[in-house]
Amino acid sequence: MVPDYLRELENCTLCEWRCSVNRLAGERGVCSIGIPEVAAAMLHPAPPQSYTIFLAGCNFRCLNCQNWEIACYPDSHEPVRGFVDPAIMAEEALAAIRSLKGRMIGADRIFFSGGSPTPSLPFVEEVVKEARKRDRSVKVNYDTNGFMTEESLARVLAFSTSITYDIKAYHDDVHRALTGAPVAPVLRNAAEIMTHAREKLWEIRFLVVPGITVDEVAPVAAFIADIDHTIPFNLLAFRPNFILEHHPPAIQYLMEEAVREARKAGLVNVRVHGYPGVAGERPGEHQSPGAEGGAALARRIAEGAGCPAGVRDCGSCGLQQDCPIKTYRARRSV
Ligand code: SF4
Ligand code: SF4
Structure with missing residues (x-):
């Protein structure tokens, strides 16, 4: 019943x-x-x-x-x-x-x-x-x-x-490549909460993924700061996981750069969580987006795991109920 x-x-x-x-x-x-x-x-x-x-x-x-x-x-x-x-x-x-x-x-x-x-x-x-x-x-x-x-x-x-x-990304191509979903509803709802229910917002979290979301820190921070520069912004350091199990972790230098970018965009309440303990003085290989760009890199990695979509849109995908991403089994997790 x-x-x-x-x-x-x-x-x-x-x-x-x-x-x-x-x-x-x-x-x-x-x-x-x-x-x-x-x-x-x-x-x-x-x-x-x-x-x-x-x-x-x-x-x-x-x-x-x-x-x-x-x-x-x-x-x-x-x-x-x-x-x-x-x-x-x-x-x-x-x-x-x-x-x-x-x-x-x-x-x-x-x-x-x-x-x-x-x-x-x-x-x-x-x-x-x-x-x-x-x-x-x-x-x-x-x-x-x-x-x-x-x-x-x-x-x-x-x-x-x-x-x-x-908020995983600001630009739709990066958001889709990483999550399989468009970003517009995410930004719309974030704006609604920041504008009309600010007191309920504990924090906005953003995962810094080397080579994929690094260039998204500034636009996400600017989007938030435009509405309320006091909103707590919590930057999380990526550790290798799931489809990105062989991707490099966010190094300390990258996290410090992300904090600087967020503050430069106007946010005054920026913190870092899940500090990786991964040292690094300069962005190494894959830490910064290469000429390929974050969306293209994420799409290429998704393709390697079996997602054939040029533009990931899981809502309209013919493989939705037979999705290789959902059945992927990570061998390594941190
Ligand atoms: S195969 Fe289709 S449903 Fe699976 S992640 Fe790719 S776009 Fe989404
Ligand atoms: S069935 Fe579709 S609309 Fe309902 S929660 Fe799941 S994904 Fe969302």
């Missing part, structure tokens, strides 16, 4: 792919998932400290995914916890936050992540509702790649205390 709150999955338009498939009848959209399933859930010490619920599945197919086992579910064939009754999930989260370990790490909220939580939005809302029945003051963080409809964003803003928001 399918609960009423999942009925909208009979015609799923939760994210900007707007697949209109009946996920409850076995049809699959870009995210490939049916009913929402929890991959794992645990206390997590990274700010904002939380009880983090990782939802299986994702509406992006990022070459650099660090959680590919979860994001590519079910095609990854990795084990997940599965569907969990929202009331049980809520009680578990509250108990963990109140536990000695939860208090020791300063956990004060339920953090929804993935994969991407957007294909599981009705489940997320139900967990929040159940949690707030038990504790009206519990905080909630929504971790997102931004690729949701305006309607879904309004729903997220209605329950979120904080939002952690990824």
Whole structure:
């Protein structure tokens, strides 16, 4: 018996792919998932400290995914916890936050992540509702790649205390080459949050991928600074992962350059996270985009992993349900 709150999955338009498939009848959209399933859930010490619920599945197919086992579910064939009754999930989260370990790490909220939580939005809302029945003051963080409809964003803003928001690139060709999705909805939703829900925005995150997103730091930072130069901008250092398992990590020099670029664009609240501990005084091979450019390099790497698309657009791709990227198995991860 399918609960009423999942009925909208009979015609799923939760994210900007707007697949209109009946996920409850076995049809699959870009995210490939049916009913929402929890991959794992645990206390997590990274700010904002939380009880983090990782939802299986994702509406992006990022070459650099660090959680590919979860994001590519079910095609990854990795084990997940599965569907969990929202009331049980809520009680578990509250108990963990109140536990000695939860208090020791300063956990004060339920953090929804993935994969991407957007294909599981009705489940997320139900967990929040159940949690707030038990504790009206519990905080909630929504971790997102931004690729949701305006309607879904309004729903997220209605329950979120904080939002952690990824912008992978500013230019559409780089964003598509890296994620398989267009950038316009991501920038539109980021602008909406920065303009109308600034108090909810914990930070905007940007992954510095040598040779691919290095030249995107300045335009992303300028885009943010144009709206609000005080928005926290968190630069993350790439480590070899998934399709990019043989790609070089971001060296210290590159991260320092990225901070300088972001500040030059006008941002005053720039930080670095996931510091690679990879020394380097000068951009080495592949650290800077070569003549080829970041989008072309990412496309070439995707092609090497089996994606034949000249312009990656997973929503319209004929291989969507038979996608070599979703079944890729990284042999190496950091
Ligand atoms: S990709 Fe988005 S619109 Fe398509 S089925 Fe998944 S959540 Fe729904
Ligand atoms: S093969 Fe198609 S669905 Fe798979 S990543 Fe490439 S464009 Fe996207």
